[in-house]
Amino acid sequence: MSTKYNSATCPQVPARGFTAAEFETRCARTQKMMAVANIDALLLTTEPEIRYFTGFLTRFWLSPTRPWFLLVPASGKPVAIIPSIGADSFAATWLDDVRTWPSPQPEDEGLTLLSATLNEIIGPSAQIGMPEGPETHLRMPMGDFTRLRSLLPNVSFTDATEIIRDLRMIKSPAEIEKISYICDLVSGVFEDLPELIHSGMSEIDIFRHFKIACLTRGVDDVDYLVGGAGPGGYTNIISPPSQRRVGPGDVLMLDTGAVFDGYFCDFDRNYVFCKPEDHVKHAYETLIEATQAGFDAALVGACTADVFETMNRVLAKENSQTNNVGRMGHGLGMQITEWPSLTATDQTQLRPGMVLTLEPALDLKNGAMMVHEENILIGADGPTWLTRLAPPSLPIIGA
Amino acid sequence: MSTKYNSATCPQVPARGFTAAEFETRCARTQKMMAVANIDALLLTTEPEIRYFTGFLTRFWLSPTRPWFLLVPASGKPVAIIPSIGADSFAATWLDDVRTWPSPQPEDEGLTLLSATLNEIIGPSAQIGMPEGPETHLRMPMGDFTRLRSLLPNVSFTDATEIIRDLRMIKSPAEIEKISYICDLVSGVFEDLPELIHSGMSEIDIFRHFKIACLTRGVDDVDYLVGGAGPGGYTNIISPPSQRRVGPGDVLMLDTGAVFDGYFCDFDRNYVFCKPEDHVKHAYETLIEATQAGFDAALVGACTADVFETMNRVLAKENSQTNNVGRMGHGLGMQITEWPSLTATDQTQLRPGMVLTLEPALDLKNGAMMVHEENILIGADGPTWLTRLAPPSLPIIGA
Numbered sequence: 001m002s003t004k005y006n007s008a009t010c011p012q013v014p015a016r017g018f019t020a021a022e023f024e025t026r027c028a029r030t031q032k033m034m035a036v037a038n039i040d041a042l043l044l045t046t047e048p049e050i051r052y053f054t055g056f057l058t059r060f061w062l063s064p065t066r067p068w069f070l071l072v073p074a075s076g077k078p079v080a081i082i083p084s085i086g087a088d089s090f091a092a093t094w095l096d097d098v099r100t101w102p103s104p105q106p107e108d109e110g111l112t113l114l115s116a117t118l119n120e121i122i123g124p125s126a127q128i129g130m131p132e133g134p135e136t137h138l139r140m141p142m143g144d145f146t147r148l149r150s151l152l153p154n155v156s157f158t159d160a161t162e163i164i165r166d167l168r169m170i171k172s173p174a175e176i177e178k179i180s181y182i183c184d185l186v187s188g189v190f191e192d193l194p195e196l197i198h199s200g201m202s203e204i205d206i207f208r209h210f211k212i213a214c215l216t217r218g219v220d221d222v223d224y225l226v227g228g229a230g231p232g233g234y235t236n237i238i239s240p241p242s243q244r245r246v247g248p249g250d251v252l253m254l255d256t257g258a259v260f261d262g263y264f265c266d267f268d269r270n271y272v273f274c275k276p277e278d279h280v281k282h283a284y285e286t287l288i289e290a291t292q293a294g295f296d297a298a299l300v301g302a303c304t305a306d307v308f309e310t311m312n313r314v315l316a317k318e319n320s321q322t323n324n325v326g327r328m329g330h331g332l333g334m335q336i337t338e339w340p341s342l343t344a345t346d347q348t349q350l351r352p353g354m355v356l357t358l359e360p361a362l363d364l365k366n367g368a369m370m371v372h373e374e375n376i377l378i379g380a381d382g383p384t385w386l387t388r389l390a391p392p393s394l395p396i397i398g399a
Numbered sequence: 400m401s402t403k404y405n406s407a408t409c410p411q412v413p414a415r416g417f418t419a420a421e422f423e424t425r426c427a428r429t430q431k432m433m434a435v436a437n438i439d440a441l442l443l444t445t446e447p448e449i450r451y452f453t454g455f456l457t458r459f460w461l462s463p464t465r466p467w468f469l470l471v472p473a474s475g476k477p478v479a480i481i482p483s484i485g486a487d488s489f490a491a492t493w494l495d496d497v498r499t500w501p502s503p504q505p506e507d508e509g510l511t512l513l514s515a516t517l518n519e520i521i522g523p524s525a526q527i528g529m530p531e532g533p534e535t536h537l538r539m540p541m542g543d544f545t546r547l548r549s550l551l552p553n554v555s556f557t558d559a560t561e562i563i564r565d566l567r568m569i570k571s572p573a574e575i576e577k578i579s580y581i582c583d584l585v586s587g588v589f590e591d592l593p594e595l596i597h598s599g600m601s602e603i604d605i606f607r608h609f610k611i612a613c614l615t616r617g618v619d620d621v622d623y624l625v626g627g628a629g630p631g632g633y634t635n636i637i638s639p640p641s642q643r644r645v646g647p648g649d650v651l652m653l654d655t656g657a658v659f660d661g662y663f664c665d666f667d668r669n670y671v672f673c674k675p676e677d678h679v680k681h682a683y684e685t686l687i688e689a690t691q692a693g694f695d696a697a698l699v700g701a702c703t704a705d706v707f708e709t710m711n712r713v714l715a716k717e718n719s720q721t722n723n724v725g726r727m728g729h730g731l732g733m734q735i736t737e738w739p740s741l742t743a744t745d746q747t748q749l750r751p752g753m754v755l756t757l758e759p760a761l762d763l764k765n766g767a768m769m770v771h772e773e774n775i776l777i778g779a780d781g782p783t784w785l786t787r788l789a790p791p792s793l794p795i796i797g798a
Binding site: 016057058059060062063064065083084085086087088089100102103104105106109130131132133134135136137138139140141142143146159161204208211212215216220221222223224225226235236237238239240243257324325326327330335336337341343 | 415462463488530531535542545558610611619636637639642656729
């Protein structure tokens with residue numbers, strides 16, 4: 001394996017970023033929903049939401065020091081209120097109105113500027129929408145949010161999760177192109193993996209080889225890689241790799257969220273070293289069957305619970321679905337997991353442009369488990385696989 | 400360059416994880432401060448805080464779906480209230496009391512279990528401490544936090560940022576060992592970089608080669624890599640790499656937060672391709688001089704503003720410090736940036752065990768800038784470099 005990344009081997013690299021027209025469309029859709037909900041401005045503080053409306057892509061969010069604020073007004077372009085370190089990045093966005101304060105400045109971390117901007121744009125008594133519902137959080141200090149409210153005594157705050165959720169669940173063609181590309185790149189890495197690893201390697205080394213192979217192939221980052229290996233299955237699907245060396249009979253699972261231009265894939269692959277047990281092979285085939293059944297059920301007009309139930313019926317032939325994953329798939333895009341969840345109770349209607357994972361899991365013997373995951377696109381004429389499907393039988397390494 | 404990671408070439412890999420004694424010490428220090436502040440329990444929701452008290456290390460935090468809760472009571476071990484998907488991981492921690500709910504379950508995402516546990520452990524009227532101050536946030540939906548407060552009408556909430564800040568700013572020997580190791584690994588990658596890249600490569604390709612070299616050398620993840628290149632300097636120090644190809648006269652800067660066992664380094668290196676301009680070489684040397692002056696001033700008993708002023712005096716010989724970075728360094732550890740900030744006004748006293756970055760910046764011609772960064776440990780007998788120092792003169796690639 002060469003570490004040289006040869007861009008010529010990846011001829012169809014999607015364009016990076018988005019056109020201004022894409023952001024205009026996102027903004028117009030938002031403002032239409034805001035009008036219905038009587039929201040005068042959205043106040044956004046989190047990475048995916050600010051990137052969704054501006055294209056601002058940076059790893060700098062890892063630093064918790066500085067908050068970032070974006071207002072989406074009832075009409076016109078969004079207004080950014082950001083730390084001065086972001087001025088150059090925001091100058092390259094489609095926004096016209098970018099206001100900065102010198103940060104860090106914990107005694108007034110943008111609050112004076114933010115409240116003045118709100119007063120100017122929406123007036124002293126208005127309704128601000130913020131994501132307050134499931135899968136959201138507020139990325140600013142709680143103490144500062146309390147102070148902001150006291151600076152805006154006549155402004156009311158309301159939950160805008162549904163607006164953000166409805167927007168982000170439906171991916172544009174440009175978004176789908178990026179997700180599809182990263183799914184394809186990583187599918188190739190998984191296909192090559194049996195040649196890169198062998199019995200006797202530690203999980204840490206296997207993970208390292210996988211990440212290097214992803215980068216070599218053109219992935220931007222491997223933000224998410226979890227999994228594990230164990231005799232006849234694994235017990236943990238969110239753990240980092242251990243120093244344990246894999247051996248004959250071990251089932252290995254790698255579950256990755258790799259990224260291209262800020263968009264994730266999220267799928268896994270299972271392998272067995274040398275000697276597969278029959279019940280393990282059978283469990284794998286049941287998971288593949290359940291995934292295919294979920295795909296067939298993922299039609300526009302069906303809801304997430306329908307897809308869950310369809311997959312669950314296949315798994316029920318094997319054993320009861322008692323594992324602790326809690327769902328059998330979810331949305332995917334700018335984040336490794338997004339709304340909706342594929343559970344027995346989630347009633348989200350499937351619509352064209354949704355990107356979902358299908359992720360059935362089975363309990364095996366001795367507390368072990370197995371999970372399989374693929375990524376699909378919902379379309380008017382039926383779903384499409386974004387990942388190149390795993391082999392129908394459990395791949396054996398070092399047979 | 401080989402992609403084979405040979406662990407034999409890195410003989411002094413620190414042990415992963417921490418002993419139970421380390422967590423006991425952290426907990427005891429916390430409870431002593433809680434007693435002084437009349438806090439009956441800390442409620443923690445964010446990754447670094449929960450990891451600090453439990454050792455729970457996972458990339459799964461990237462998924463925003465599930466909240467995680469940790470209570471630190473007035474005495475005894477912390478109590479975890481977590482989604483069932485984390486049960487196996489938490490069973491491996493030093494905790495005795497781990498309570499799980501089946502998640503995702505947006506209609507009751509742990510709130511019933513959390514409020515019942517709080518009632519049981521601290522009683523219906525008590526004072527809960529939560530981080531609400533600078534550089535903190537609450538990682539749960541705002542709507543759920545409002546509901547939690549209504550479930551606990553007689554419980555009061557108070558800011559506990561100072562406790563968390565004071566704890567985490569002072570690193571233990573085991574933490575320092577991990578940070579020191581990752582600083583050393585990445586220093587080697589930077590030293591090798593001139594042999595890995597050349598004029599004509601795109602920034603994207605340069606970043607990719609850097610990440611592969613880090614992984615090959617034994618780094619777990621390269622979570623943070625920003626920087627850029629431009630003629631006579633760069634204009635943005637938080638941007639992702641572009642498709643622009645570097646050429647003669649370009650100054651290239653890579654700033655990385657790579658990780659070993661959950662601990663970060665955070666430093667950068669500058670290079671120039673082929674033909675350095677005199678003023679660029681001089682600016683580099685001034686930044687090195689400022690960094691050394693900051694190091695010399697980083698003595699126990701001094702405060703962060705003293706270190707800032709010392710560095711600033713060196714820079715002032717060159718030009719006014721008008722860049723938009725806003726500080727000249729910060730804490731470092733489980734996060735790429737932590738308290739404190741090295742600013743003109745921050746009065747944090749330096750204490751043994753603090754790990755800091757020194758990060759002076761200079762404006763150059765035509766809106767370009769240059770930033771230099773090293774990592775240091777504060778000790779009773781003076782500071783120690785954790786990074787292997789950058790060369791005293793600007794390194795030239797392809798001279």
